[in-house]
Amino acid sequence: MRFVDPRIWSLFKSNWQHTLTYWSVFFSFGLCVAFLGPTILDLRCQTQSSLQEITWVFFSQQLFLFLGSSVGGFFSKTLKCSLSSLAVCTLAISVVFAMIPLCHKVVALAVAMAVAGLAMGIIDTIANLQLVRIYQRDSTVFLQALHFFVGLGALVSPLIADPFLSETPCIMGNSTTNDSTPMDHIRQSLGGIPSDTTHTTVSQYPFHTEGEVVTNVSYAFWIMALINLPVPIAVLVLMYKERLIGCVSSTRTRLLDRDELAMRARSSNASTTPAPQDTTNGHSLLSCCHYGEFSGQPFGFVGIHVLGGLVLFFSDGIVGAYEGFVYTYATAEPLSMPHKTAGYLTSIFWAGITAGRLAAIPLSYHFNPSRQLTITQVGVICTFVLLLLFYSSVGFLFAGTLALGLFISGVYPCMLAYTEDLLNYKGCATTFLVTSASMGEMLLQLLVGTAMHSQGSYSFMVCGVIFSFLGLCSYLALLFCWHVYSSQPTGDVEKSTKTESSVDVNEVKR
Missing domain, CATH: 1.20.1250.20 (MFS general substrate transporter like domains)
Known part of the structure; x- marks a missing residue:
């Protein structure tokens, strides 16, 4: 049994740059998936909010992730539009990571997480859609790799945050009631969208909302912002290579058209099946009516x-x-x-x-x-x-x-x-x-x-x-x-x- 199919490998070599770019974009998606749970208590201290208030930040992220997925198809009318959207969204994720330490109110943090969720949803739709368009019947292999990078990012994110998490309550009040509170237990209990279970779990921990804030979680977010920064740069490099930046974009055929031709030229049936005209532009939920x-x-x-x-x-x-x-x-x-x-x-x-x-x-x-x-x-x-x-x-x-x-x-x-x-x-x-x-x-x-x-x-x-x-x-x-x-x-x-x-x-x- 061959580990790598030669035909699949030849397809990858002809489209390696944009494939790796989409994979890296999904790594950025994975970073956002898992960082909120471990850092939620430190963010509560930073915003000096109650546990009940801070758990609704999860809902803000998930709601706008859904909205971003819904509208993502509208940003994939052309390859230039798709890559431009990916560049903006991945850059927005780095900016959100960098700005989170500056959010000292829970409303500001919820807005930041809404922006991150919207960017995640758009990334999810466009990256999947582009790989399907390029590889078509061979897309399963590349989609598996794409979603592998989500898991990789979700594994890396908590590891980056862990050294900077507070071991004790990070708002020092006048009493010492909370000194023995199991912080790891509360973090794990807050790992989902707020519900009756969440509120019941957290209500038994009357953490302070006033006092001196002692947390180093800001460094974790700045590190993740730096780690994610090469991703939008990679998208811009791909756009530059394909002459999709500025007025030069109209002088060259779209990468998708060339990729389809390259793919079919290496397929077993390419000699008998002409490459069809591109009909994938402008797909969105509305185009499902056709x-x-x-x-x-x-x-x-x-x-x-x-x-x-x-x-x-x-x-x-x-x-x-x-x-x-x-x-x-x-x-x-x-x-x-x-x-x-x-x-x-x-x-x-x-x-x-x-x-x-x-x-x-x-x-x-x-x-x-x-x-x-x-x-x-x-x-x-x-x-x-x-x-x-x-x-x-x-x-x-x-x-x-x-x-x-x-x-x-x-x-x-x-x-x-x-x-x-x-x-x-x-x-x-x-x-x-x-x-x-x-x-x-x-x-x-x-x-x-x-x-x-x-x-x-x-x-x-x-x-x-x-x-x-x-x-x-x-x-x-x-x-x-x-x-x-x-x-x-x-x-x-x-x-x-x-x-x-x-x-x-x-x-x-x-």
Whole structure:
């Protein structure tokens, strides 16, 4: 079994600069994903706000991340617009990191996190969309690598922040009531969007809001700002190389057109299939109304989008909910794990996601997206069922957390590649799917938090089983929808030769 497919490697070499640029942009995205949880208590001290007030900063970030994902498609009308947006967004992330230490009011901090969330959402949509446009049927490999860098950034960010976190309450009041407060425990408990569970957890800690502020967390944010600064520079270098800066941009063909030609020239079917005209400009949520070759089957076209979006709604929602509440679940009865031991669970989960995406890069050479999706969906639901059955086992919780991260890591990139494959790489599906994933991450955290508050910690795994089952049902419904509509005549488009495991829509004759 070859580790690297020569044809895939040749595609990468012909498009290496912009591919590496998009990967680095997603590393910037990953830095923003995980830094807020560990630093939230120090930011509370900096803004001299209550714990209840500071937890709503999470909601500000997630809400605008969803909005950014929704509008990201509007910024991808041309390659110049896409790269310009990426340059602005990655630079905005560095500026936000640098400005956070200057936010001494919780409202100012919420605004800064809203800007960061908006930039993250736009980055999420555009980077995924551009890689799908460039590599099309081979995009699974490169999307797996793209999402690997999210996990890498999410692992690096807490490591940078850790040396600068306060070990004791960082607002020194007149009393010493809080000197023995378990700071690590509170940080882990604040790892999700604010909900009833969050407010119940933090309300028992009456931290001071007035007094001398003692925290060094500013250095962590300045270091992350410097680490992220090469990313917008890399985007600008790519724009300069492609003559997309200033008036010279109109004198050269777009990079995407050239990349498509280069890709097809190296494909096995390039000699018989002419490169189509570029129809991917200007894709947004509004462009989903144009059915294209599904003009006689609008319900099939809409169904594929909706069902694909539901798969990512549940999978990304599971990631957000598990990351946010696994610590609370582990420290509650019947597990009652020590705070320091339970604190490793989130890191193990992200390590599983990162390792899973890294391992999926070579596996994508040999397994098509539909087969990978089947394995990952079944793996996720089986892991949750076992976690529910062995709910009192500490050892199995650690093993199950790692396994869950490994399985669920491949759903996002495979679903993007597979859905675009079904729809002939129109680009519209990526915008819709990324938006659905952001919505799921925001809403399912609230649902899980509310369920744990009202029904107890046991409902955490019950919710996981339900969400994973609904995700699997959505995927099976997607396969059924495609089977039904691909078997029906659609004018001059022949789909009867396509199979569920490999849908070669690049062979469509217009």
